[in-house]
Amino acid sequence: MKPIRIAFLLVSIMLLQSCGLKFWYNRLDWVVSWQADDYVELSSEQEDRLEALVREKLQWHRTTQLPRYVTLIKQLESEIGTEKIAENYDYYQSTLIDFYRTAAKELVPEVVAQMSDLDDEQVQELMQNINDTANKRLQKYKKTKPAKRTKNSRESVTDGVEEWTGRLSKNQKALIKQWITEMQSTSELRFNYGNQWRVAMDYALAERKTSEGQKKMIQLMLNPGELQSPELQSRYAYNKELEKSYILQLHQSMTKKQKKKLLRKLKSYREDFQDLIEDD
Template identity: 30%
Template sequence: MLNNLKAKKVINACFAISMVFLCSCSASFTYNNLSWLSSFWVDDYIDLNKTQNKQLKQIINTTQAWHRSTQLPAYKQDIQNIKALFNNTLSIDQLKEQVVFAKKHWQNLLEYAHMPLAELGATLSSEQREELLNNIQIKINDEREEFNEQTPLERKSERLEEQFEYYEQWIGKLNKQQKALIKSTNEQHQDSGALWLEYKQTRLNAAKQVFTNAEITKKEFINQLSTVIKERELYMSDALLKTNEANLDLYINLLYELNSTLNDKQRQSVNDQFDELIETLNDIIEN
């Protein structure tokens, strides 16, 4: 029951290095061709010149080598640890500790890459900066429009269906008790969509201030942009942070309660899913 690693949309085109998909049949292909595939994603935001493209690919290749040798083995260990908890006496505190630890890997990536990405950002012309900021704003506006097209009730109903599909993928056919647990948790889940949009806009506004400030030196520009890239929580409201924590507790409690309802066939299905993730990681690490 581990969340899939999905592509992250962030405030800089250079974040294409985060496009890592670990839970699909094409995971190895995607990971091993990251430098080539990222160009399609970057083109949605900005047109880089040849020198900048070369610099970006160097960042991606260097980061990927570090990620493959240090982070993927850590992901694998996390999955093995969670699997061990799942198959032994499971406590809420232990489970939350492991899940929180696993979630920190994304921050590790930003810690490693934030400075070279900011240095690349410093090479952008005024036209490129405007293009990048405008395209990101369009993306946020599109997300906001899509969000507002649904009522809170419609979003909660859609999320419930997604939750059923997610847990069925892991444990197979759900019984009435399991569906009731998932439904109850979904009812308590706090919709943070508006808060996430607010966060994205706040972070983009911070990037705009850096990109449009003609008074700062190159060194100051790099330092300030690297902060925008790395310090994600700095731009999150207290309401979003509290909502994230509350929803995480709900998720942990649901995993704990579902664990006690599994029959032998469902428990084997979960173990098979863990093994598939581990096998995928082994394949990527070794190739």
């Protein structure tokens, strides 16, 4: 399985990004093992170790991290529709990033320890599948016309917002259209960065039996951005500020009906997280 995906699949499901959260959360050991088969064939012993690791980390996450999620959602619920959202926007963003990094730091070193047990044939299979996946994405990107890419991005953002607020007004959709128009493209720079990351990971995997090789793997997973070019970092920073501006405009434009839907959604996640805590 793609190393970055093994390490962060758990993290992504832990955050506010999935439906059927409780169902998948409690079955994540099986999900990770199943996903691993897409990238590398593990032995029965390796699968058992991976599933045991996920179960162990889920218990850690359930008891130490889910309460943090509940606290943050409660604060969000109390501030939706007020000026506090704009005042605390950066705090919310940094807190969500911290959730991700905390989980990654807990998980990645032990994932790397297990990856060090892969044999040469498994490593070759893993890297081949990673490269094939990346190449397919690149070819798909090249075949898609710029206007279609812009349309896809606009529809993706619109769908994502409507998932939380319900149907958007024409003015709100116009805001999203303007947002996407103003974004700086990062695609080609990201493809180049991805190539550098995969080459570095390939070299690190060749040294996976050594402490130095494992340190390199951990570094690549926890701090992949170190390989980003200054131009890519600059565009990311610009787009991040742009995102903040338009999200706050969308928040300010929400109707009472949209606010109610957003609050119901937050409440649902909060209750799911609380139930998972109490399932311990």
